[in-house]
Amino acid sequence: MYRYPNTQSNMQPPLNPNELNGLHGTTTVATKFKGGVVVVADHRASGGTFIMSKTAQKVHKLNEKTVTTISGLVSDAQYIIRLTRAEMRLFELSRNLSITTKMAGNLLASMLHGQFRTGFPFYVHLIVAGIDEEGTHVYFLDHSGSINDEEYASTGSGSLVAYGVLEALFKKEMTEAKAINVTIRALAASMERDAATGNGMDCLIITDDGIRELSNEEIDAELKKE
Amino acid sequence: MFGPSQSMGYDRSSSIFSPEGRIIQTEYAREAMKRGSIAIALKGKDGVVLAGRLRTQDLDEPSPKIHPIDYHISSIFSGYAADGRILTSRARVESQIHRFTYTSPIDINGLATKIGDLLQAYTQSGGVRPFGVGLLFAGIDSTGPQVYFVNPGGGITSCKAKAIGDGEAEAIRYLRENYTFDLTLEELEKLAVDTIRSSSKTEIPDEEIEVTVLPSKRWEESLKKL
Numbered sequence: 515m516y517r518y519p520n521t522q523s524n525m526q527p528p529l530n531p532n533e534l535n536g537l538h539g540t541t542t543v544a545t546k547f548k549g550g551v552v553v554v555a556d557h558r559a560s561g562g563t564f565i566m567s568k569t570a571q572k573v574h575k576l577n578e579k580t581v582t583t584i585s586g587l588v589s590d591a592q593y594i595i596r597l598t599r600a601e602m603r604l605f606e607l608s609r610n611l612s613i614t615t616k617m618a619g620n621l622l623a624s625m626l627h628g629q630f631r632t633g634f635p636f637y638v639h640l641i642v643a644g645i646d647e648e649g650t651h652v653y654f655l656d657h658s659g660s661i662n663d664e665e666y667a668s669t670g671s672g673s674l675v676a677y678g679v680l681e682a683l684f685k686k687e688m689t690e691a692k693a694i695n696v697t698i699r700a701l702a703a704s705m706e707r708d709a710a711t712g713n714g715m716d717c718l719i720i721t722d723d724g725i726r727e728l729s730n731e732e733i734d735a736e737l738k739k740e
Numbered sequence: 741m742f743g744p745s746q747s748m749g750y751d752r753s754s755s756i757f758s759p760e761g762r763i764i765q766t767e768y769a770r771e772a773m774k775r776g777s778i779a780i781a782l783k784g785k786d787g788v789v790l791a792g793r794l795r796t797q798d799l800d801e802p803s804p805k806i807h808p809i810d811y812h813i814s815s816i817f818s819g820y821a822a823d824g825r826i827l828t829s830r831a832r833v834e835s836q837i838h839r840f841t842y843t844s845p846i847d848i849n850g851l852a853t854k855i856g857d858l859l860q861a862y863t864q865s866g867g868v869r870p871f872g873v874g875l876l877f878a879g880i881d882s883t884g885p886q887v888y889f890v891n892p893g894g895g896i897t898s899c900k901a902k903a904i905g906d907g908e909a910e911a912i913r914y915l916r917e918n919y920t921f922d923l924t925l926e927e928l929e930k931l932a933v934d935t936i937r938s939s940s941k942t943e944i945p946d947e948e949i950e951v952t953v954l955p956s957k958r959w960e961e962s963l964k965k966l
Contacts, residue, residue: 575966599840599966600836600839601836603966604833604836607832608832
């Protein structure tokens with residue numbers, strides 16, 4: 515059992531998210547390119563130094579052109595994604611309008627902030643990425659409910675490694691092919707150097723045509739390119 | 741003016757029985773249901789069909805008669821539109837709560853029971869009136885095509901074919917003569933329209949009839965939806 519630090523009380527105080535070692539083992543990366551976004555995530559779920567799952571699903575579809583990646587406490591993340599999907603569907607049915615990427619991102623941010631102010635936040639970092647009538651979005655959301663639209667973003671214990679690669683290789687308005695390669699390389703680097711990241715990856719490309727998923731063979735081919 | 745009436749005042753509260761064991765307010769609610777424009781739901785071997793008559797006055801735009809609840813369920817009601825709107829909204833919430841809790845779509849009986857529970861509560865509480873609507877829930881679940889009728893008292897009935905609202909007696913007479921379970925969806929759709937026409941002494945133009953067809957494959961599709 516996890517010992518809550520600095521307390522004798524039986525009531526469990528909120529964890530300090532910075533002390534969540536072993537619960538946030540993950541790397542997810544999303545980048546914008548001209549006309550779409552690329553989203554990648556590994557398959558490893560860790561608990562301390564133990565690999566809890568080798569087939570964890572960290573990219574979740576929210577609608578035809580929006581996905582979210584999860585990192586942090588898996589239960590919290592899965593819970594708010596289920597809740598978001600239900601809220602989105604109810605909105606669509608009652609208003610007869612579809613929810614855009616921007617709306618989905620801000621809906622999640624509102625839920626995270628509401629929970630944060632109760633004193634028991636969801637221990638998650640999320641990326642909400644997709645395309646809507648305003649263009650491409652890569653939103654980074656933290657446990658406090660902040661939301662920022664970035665050119666590229668990464669979450670999880672391996673995000674520092676991924677950001678290193680992105681800082682060197684990312685260019686604004688890249689082609690789709692270039693963006694796929696850069697994003698996969700960023701995650702591949704953190705799979706090499708972060709112990710809590712690994713066991714293969716998912717790679718999704720979202721354009722105006724919808725969501726396309728790369729096969730394992732296509733991902734391997736990207737890594738062999740010069 | 742306030743002397744004893746025929747119902748001896750037992751119609752003044754929905755939470756009081758008359759000496760004959762009737763809850764007269766609930767019976768009045770059923771009358772409200774019968775005054776609404778006609779609503780029909782039919783089940784056949786290949787799916788379900790819902791149909792209703794749109795009633796408009798002056799220069800009002802017609803409001804929709806059939807309401808999607810989930811990918812595999814639609815509902816139609818007859819009676820007070822405002823009461824029906826609340827119950828339609830509640831049915832959508834219940835279907836999303838089911839998806840949220842079990843990650844699977846709700847069954848028609850389960851949904852009708854949830855709404856029936858709510859309607860029943862309004863026949864046994866003080867200071868409230870019953871809902872002045874009857875609802876039909878039609879859809880497909882793991883047990884096949886289903887049609888459920890929920891009456892204002894909260895009772896639920898599984899039906900092969902049902903008509904509620906203005907002209908329901910004529911419509912049910914027409915259905916008794918012409919309905920069989922073996923009809924194709926095209927035949928059911930035509931039967932639904934003909935039944936609505938049979939319920940009225942005056943000619944009903946096409947634009948006053950709304951029809952929704954849910955084929956059996958909707959269940960498998962609904963399982964794959966978020």
